Amino acid sequence: MHPSPSSTVFDVDAAAYDEAVLERSTEVPVVVDFWAAWCGPCRTLGPMIEAAVEARDGQVVLAKVDVDANPTLAQTYRVQGIPQVIGIRDRQVIASFTGAVPATTVERFLDDLLPTAADQAVARARALEGEAAIAELTTALELDPGHREAAIGLAALVVDDDPPRALELVRAHRPDPKAEAIATRAQLADHGGGDVEGLRTRAQDGDADGATLLELGRALAARGEYTEAIDRLLGAIELGGDTREPAREQLVALFGVLGDDDPRVAAARPRLARALF
Numbered sequence: 001m002h003p004s005p006s007s008t009v010f011d012v013d014a015a016a017y018d019e020a021v022l023e024r025s026t027e028v029p030v031v032v033d034f035w036a037a038w039c040g041p042c043r044t045l046g047p048m049i050e051a052a053v054e055a056r057d058g059q060v061v062l063a064k065v066d067v068d069a070n071p072t073l074a075q076t077y078r079v080q081g082i083p084q085v086i087g088i089r090d091r092q093v094i095a096s097f098t099g100a101v102p103a104t105t106v107e108r109f110l111d112d113l114l115p116t117a118a119d120q121a122v123a124r125a126r127a128l129e130g131e132a133a134i135a136e137l138t139t140a141l142e143l144d145p146g147h148r149e150a151a152i153g154l155a156a157l158v159v160d161d162d163p164p165r166a167l168e169l170v171r172a173h174r175p176d177p178k179a180e181a182i183a184t185r186a187q188l189a190d191h192g193g194g195d196v197e198g199l200r201t202r203a204q205d206g207d208a209d210g211a212t213l214l215e216l217g218r219a220l221a222a223r224g225e226y227t228e229a230i231d232r233l234l235g236a237i238e239l240g241g242d243t244r245e246p247a248r249e250q251l252v253a254l255f256g257v258l259g260d261d262d263p264r265v266a267a268a269r270p271r272l273a274r275a276l277f
Contacts, residue, residue: 010061010062011064011065013065013070021088025089025090025092029087030060030061030063030088030089031049031063031087031088031109032086033045033046033064033065034067034077034082034084035066036067041082046083050062052107056110067082077093080098084096087109087113094112095113116143118147119147121137121139122136122140122150125153134154138154151169152169154169155186160185160189163185163186164186166185167183184253188218188222189222196216196223199216208235209241209243210236210239210242210247211243214233214250217236217247221250221254230251233250234272234275248272
């Protein structure tokens with residue numbers, strides 16, 4: 001089942017789900033209705049939610065998933081009873097309900113899916129750079145001080161120039177992984193003024209101590225030279241001593257900044273394991 005890009009209500013299967021639902025949710029909120037032909041409450045809710053979505057004239061779309069034909073999708077979303085309805089925006093599930101609910105509940109559910117003025121400012125910021133993006137994200141936070149994406153997005157833009165401000169912006173959103181990555185970058189920025197060339201010279205003498213390698217690794221990471229930073233921090237861990245644990249903590253934090261999918265992280269993990277065990 002491959003729905004038309006302009007469809008407001010459509011059936012979707014597992015093969016088309018990523019494109020038809022997740023990718024589309026970056027442009028418009030997507031409601032997903034998990035149903036089955038034998039389900040009585042589904043026959044009550046289905047027409048109600050279809051009519052409510054169509055009445056919103058493209059502000060939201062509805063994807064219908066037959067759980068009997070698509071058990072893997074039902075398992076992915078831990079569907080234990082039907083009808084189950086979820087709302088997805090920007091690839092994230094932000095609301096859900098189970099069962100045949102009143103029309104007023106459906107309307108409220110759809111209202112909550114629509115982007116707020118703060119959400120719209122964040123969306124505009126994604127297409128911008130520099131000061132223009134900062135202005136839109138600042139506006140979003142003025143409208144909604146607790147807006148997670150606005151706070152983390154703004155922190156990412158200011159972290160190199162204003163680490164304390166970045167830390168303050170993400171404070172309320174930790175331990176969210178993205179917030180933690182920004183916090184680590186802010187902390188690394190404190191080491192950005194280190195004498196990298198001088199530290200490199202000392203490290204290349206062949207008898208550099210762990211403290212030198214740790215300081216060099218931090219300074220390199222602050223400058224975004226992550227490959228060498230990882231190597232230097234691993235070197236500090238391998239030397240052992242008092243700097244072994246601080247170097248390990250710094251390396252793990254750097255892994256968090258880069259993410260598990262980064263090939264540099266994958267390449268470093270076996271060396272870290274050998275150094276520790």
